[in-house]
Amino acid sequence: MTAVLADTVHEGLQFAAIAGIAVLVAFPVLLFIGALVSVLGSPLGAGMKFVWVVFAFCAPFLGPMLWFLVGKRSAEASLR
Numbered sequence: 001m002t003a004v005l006a007d008t009v010h011e012g013l014q015f016a017a018i019a020g021i022a023v024l025v026a027f028p029v030l031l032f033i034g035a036l037v038s039v040l041g042s043p044l045g046a047g048m049k050f051v052w053v054v055f056a057f058c059a060p061f062l063g064p065m066l067w068f069l070v071g072k073r074s075a076e077a078s079l080r
Contacts (some may be wrong), residue, residue: 028061035064042075 039052052071056063 028064031064031068032056032060035067038072039067042072043078044075048075 035056036053039049039056042049044052052063052067056067
């Protein structure tokens, strides 16, 4: 009985580890894709869009984070 319980716990831990890794990989990928869509749909000029897209490709986690924290606000403020 103990061996069956140990196997079940082991399988559960494997599933949790795989799920955790999947979340850790999926979050930055979705953040990157969301930032690209947001940059390309923003009212910025073509030059600034290009700069943000290049920055997002060069720094795949930092670039999208900075876009959502700084760039998006400044792009929306320039419309007002």
